[in-house]
Amino acid sequence: MSERKSIHGEWSSGMAFFLAATGSAIGLGNIWRFPYLAGENGGGAFILVYLACIVLIALPILIAEITLGRRGRESPLNTFRRLALDEGRSRAWAGVGFIGMLSGIIILSFYSVVAGWSLEYIWLSLRGAYQGASADRTDQLFSMLTSSPWQQMFWYTLFLALTLIIVARGVRKGLERAVWIMVPLLFVLLAVLVAYALVVGDAHAAIVYLYSVDFSRLSGHAVLLAMGHSFFTLSLGIGAMIVYGAYMPNRLSIMRAAISVAVADTVVAVLAGLAIFPLLFARHLPVAQGPKLIFASLPAAFxxxxxxxxxxxxxxxxxxxxxxxxxxxxxxxxxxxLVELGWSRPRSVLAVGSVVWMSSMLIDFSLNVWSGITWQGRTLFDLFNFVSSDIMLPLGGLLIALFAGWVISERSLRQELRMNRGALRLWLWVLRYVTPVGVLLIFLNALGLIRGAL
Structure with missing residues (x-):
């Protein structure tokens, strides 16, 4: 194994890494996208295909990212540069790390706005703003929020400030302490909400919708959707798992940790639908995906x-x-x-936070005062999402698979993974020949180049 040490510190234990990586993987898509995709595309049939995609596409890249991170012990950009030079290859591979970090900044720009909506709705819920409201009324409440640039600005500024405070405190005192509290609390809340929904909602209708196996509704396009979601759900391609891997102690098993994270993320995605759809079916409310599901239909149910x-x-x-x-x-x-460039962590956090805040302001205004400004029918919100999620992330994932599979030597990989030769070569074969094809199909589907053929 590499004897390099990260200047940023490392996780205190395997559980700390698991919580951090699981917290990174579990995102909004687990809650507002996956359950709908499963229900509309064959239920259990879709889930089976999704699990296969996790094994063949997402998990190999997750293992590769953690391995690269622990091998390089630096930020994604510097990790790719260092490892490429170690293998006698061009330092231009550092561009893969740059693509990931840039896409992360773009994603966080609109992620912060959506997280701000969630904060606002905690307050609306507690003061009973949508008690007894119809679906039309809750839809109006959401429209009022998105049409107010200053109201949105307050909430995403608060969310960003809370995020920056944690990151500014470093790996042990900031990130690790935060995930020890937030991730267990997330699982507790999910369990409570699932129990509540099953008791007061239409559990039977939700279970049939989400889990009944119907291959007749599993089209070629649905398979591509399962492939795409399996890739996006584990925070791949943005450098997060690489930098978290850089903080991973040498004594921990990368393979075991990666599988644990993938399982936890999948469990949350599968269970999230049981916290939502029993309530919607009980009140005969419209089923959809994305913001309208969470901020319009669901409040009417609650x-x-x-x-x-x-x-x-x-x-x-x-x-x-x-x-x-x-x-x-x-x-x-x-x-x-930025810290590796010689900046202090507080200064680095402030600089990155300022860029994200200004980008979030563009997203904010694109939903109201600049809503008429579009490019090829896309608002800035849609454009940021398209460029980052549909172009940069699949491109980054493809390059990571190629770099780990073809540039890094088998000897270097074996030193980090500590796998027997047969298991290592099986993983490498999948990473080299199966995973890139899957990511390429995700990329082409996102660009709309193969939908017409399905």
Whole structure:
């Protein structure tokens, strides 16, 4: 194994790494996208395909990112540069790390705005703002929020400030202490909300919708959706798992840690639907995905149920925690890079936070005062999402698979992974030949180049 040490410190234990990496992986997509995709595309059939995609696409890249991070012990950009030079290859591979860090900044720009909505809805829930409200009324409440640039600015500024405070305190005192509190609390809230939804909602309809196996609704396009979500759900391609791997103690098993994170993330995604859809089906509310599901349909359900204001606040606290644990992992790669350039951590955090805040302001204004400004029919919100999620992340994931699979020597990989030769070569074969094809299909589908053929 590499004897290099990270100047930023390291996790105190395997559990600390697991909590941090799991918190990074569990995001808004687990809660507002995956359950809908599963329900609309064959339920259990979609989940089976999704699990196969996790094994063949997402997990190999997750293992590769953690391995590269622990081998290099630096920020993603410097890790790729160092490891490429170690193998006698061009330092231009550092560009892969740059792509990931840049895409993370773009993603965090609109992620912060959405997390701000969650904070606002905790407050709305506690004061009973949508108690007894119809779906049309809750839709109006959400529209009022997004149409007010200053109201949104207050909430995403608060969310960013909370994120920056954690990151400024460093690995042990900031990131690790935060995930020890936030990730267990996230699981507790999810368990409570699932139990509540199953008791007061239509559990049977939700279980049939989410988990019944119907291959007749599993189209080629649905398979591509499963592939895409399996890639995006584990925070791959943005450098988060690389920098978290850089802080991972040598004594820990990368393979075991990666599998544990993938399992925990999948469990949350599968269970999240049980916290949402029983409530919607019980009140015959529209089923959708994304913001409208969470901030319009779901409040109408909570508003008509016993103690809905309390459990509504708990749900939006869950959403905020999912966004928060992801946000600290997204910003850490760039902060670590600036620290390696000689900046102090507080100065680095302030610089990155300022860039994200200004980008978030663009997203904010694109939803109201600049909503008429579009490019090829996309607002700035849509454009930021498209460029980062549909272009930069798959491109970064493809390059990471190629770098780990073809540039890093088998000897170097074996030193970090401590796997027997047969297991290592199986993982390498999948990473070299199967995973790149899967990521390329995700990339082409996101660009709309293969949808017409399905």
């Amino acid at each position: 508003g008509s149920l016993p103690f809905g204001f309390l459990f509504g606040a708990a749900f939006f606290a869950l959403l905020t925690l999912a966004a928060w644990t992801s946000a600290i992992s997204i910003i850490e790669p760039v902060v670590s890079w």
